[in-house]
Ligand SMILES: O=P(O)(O)OC[C@@]1(O)O[C@H](CO)[C@@H](O)[C@@H]1O
């Protein structure tokens with residue numbers, strides 16, 4: 001607790017320097033010193049039109065309603081598979097989720113979890129931390145807590161509603177949307193696999209400059225794959241329809257920060273630097289959405305291995321259904337099986353190669369519970385040291401998507417030109433990059449005045465998904 005309070009004070013002191021106008025300063029009596037806790041987006045919600053407020057007031061209830069409808073639609077299936085027990089489980093799960101929706105919409109206090117899952121204590125300790133930052137008689141509630149916390153908490157309560165009601169506990173309420181996104185993006189996926197196969201054929205003849213050009217293209221395809229996210233669309237179909245390669249040129253102006261060259265240089269230096277025999281060149285992907293975005297991740301990962309820029313790839317997914325379309329182990333394995341059994345030759349060839357990479361250990365998949373906690377990544381070294389140590393073995397970590405960016409930067413209303421490394425606040429297990437389309441109002445690392453100009457031109461530039469960044473934080477200096 002003390003450790004957390006001290007870290008909080010350091011962070012707050014840092015944050016106090018920023019002019020953010022969305023802070024509600026809550027004075028927390030903490031021993032003799034008061035720690036000024038900058039309350040996330042608490043104030044922002046009081047601004048009726050803030051993105052955080054509209055997300056919690058409108059979009060999250062819409063997502064919850066879809067979840068309830070989905071479970072109801074599967075009622076007969078639960079009965080066929082599990083008899084009366086299945087019906088009972090469906091009824092109880094719906095009742096828990098309806099209660100959750102009412103708590104959310106009427107700003108009720110955040111409740112401790114009771115399902116006994118592996119991460120339950122971490123969640124309940126986090127709730128205690130939130131309580132310790134408020135006046136004793138003010139419980140953390142849905143509209144008086146940081147947006148990042150309550151949004152993550154909603155998905156964890158959905159998990160609780162499943163797990164408290166076997167046999168629906170392994171029913172993924174978001175599965176339909178994720179598989180639909182995969183099938184609706186088939187045309188784009190086969191274009192991508194055909195392009196990748198062409199690279200595999202010519203790889204040994206490519207010059208370094210040609211290799212770099214292909215890398216930059218596949219990195220940008222991977223970046224824009226992040227637009228296919230079902231949380232921002234509240235579950236509405238959101239798949240890739242156009243050619244992911246042909247559209248790159250027209251999308252370039254919308255990349256606000258492009259540090260691709262720094263990423264390329266890091267990978268190339270790793271490849272060219274002599275290392276002890278048998279040592280690896282490791283790239284970790286902290287995954288985001290299943291469906292087309294996952295295909296773009298796998299294609300880039302394949303290219304990195306085939307080109308020798310990496311010798312092994314570690315994928316990090318979610319250990320429970322998360323933010324509607326995030327990738328679980330089941331999604332990852334299903335996607336590889338779908339690719340393998342695809343009618344299109346090159347998709348099937350890619351699927352076979354990818355299954356082979358997994359079997360040979362060139363690719364691996366893990367899903368640490370930390371990724372589905374509400375914690376900012378600067379808390380990882382203290383709260384999940386084994387995961388932080390795992391990431392320290394990487395030569396490059398690729399963070400995909402908007403939620404990861406919010407956790408990298410603590411979801412603070414930083415000034416736009418604050419350096420990315422500053423916003424990481426000490427989270428730096430290895431050289432890392434973020435490939436993110438902007439869908440939440442937090443952004444750092446811009447040029448002076450760039451954010452203000454964007455706001456003047458397009459008030460929704462941070463939340464529309466139209467703009468993107470490729471941001472890099474290199475090796476430790478010194
Ligand atoms: O991480 P992703 O899939 O790119 O985006 C997640 C997201 O859609 O959900 C949150 C808003 O509800 C935001 O972080 C973001 O808009």
Ligand SMILES: [Mn+2]
Pocket residue numbers: 229231288289323325326401403
């Ligand atoms: Mn996501």
